[in-house]
Amino acid sequence: KPEEAVATRVVLGPGTGLGVAGLVCTRHAWVPVPGEGGHIDIGPRTERDYQIFPHIERIEGRVTSEQILSGRGLRNLYLGICAADKITPTLETPVDITSAGLDGSNPQAAETLDLFATYLGRLAGDLALIFMAHGGVYLSGGIPVRILSALKAGSFRA
Numbered sequence: 001k002p003e004e005a006v007a008t009r010v011v012l013g014p015g016t017g018l019g020v021a022g023l024v025c026t027r028h029a030w031v032p033v034p035g036e037g038g039h040i041d042i043g044p045r046t047e048r049d050y051q052i053f054p055h056i057e058r059i060e061g062r063v064t065s066e067q068i069l070s071g072r073g074l075r076n077l078y079l080g081i082c083a084a085d086k087i088t089p090t091l092e093t094p095v096d097i098t099s100a101g102l103d104g105s106n107p108q109a110a111e112t113l114d115l116f117a118t119y120l121g122r123l124a125g126d127l128a129l130i131f132m133a134h135g136g137v138y139l140s141g142g143i144p145v146r147i148l149s150a151l152k153a154g155s156f157r158a
Contacts, residue, residue, distance in 0.1 A: 005135075007133070014069045021033055041063060069116065074143070077112045102147065121155065
């Protein structure tokens, strides 16, 4: 549809941090609407979230989208899951966590990727509502391309 070609969009970029922006089409160009969406709080919704979030909060003092949806966020989420499960973490880096999650060799790492996709979908959906992003939600940054199979597995729903 022609109106969708110029409809407002949202861009999310999980990587080192979490970039968040809207894109609005004017008569002559696309105009980015920058923001600091990585610093908004994310709250628990499920029983599992309520088990994990207190541990993440202890790591950095509060739970923001960037503290979960970034490279360090992958580690924070993994550590929170391990703490909630009362097990000692065995993986150190976001790369190790991602690899073990994708190949299924570590159940907590696999859950980390599943929850990462869930939380990214929740944020994407919320931002799509805020920006009325009828033109879609676009993912950028270094993480989505590396965990594409986890995003396609079904937990990512904007």
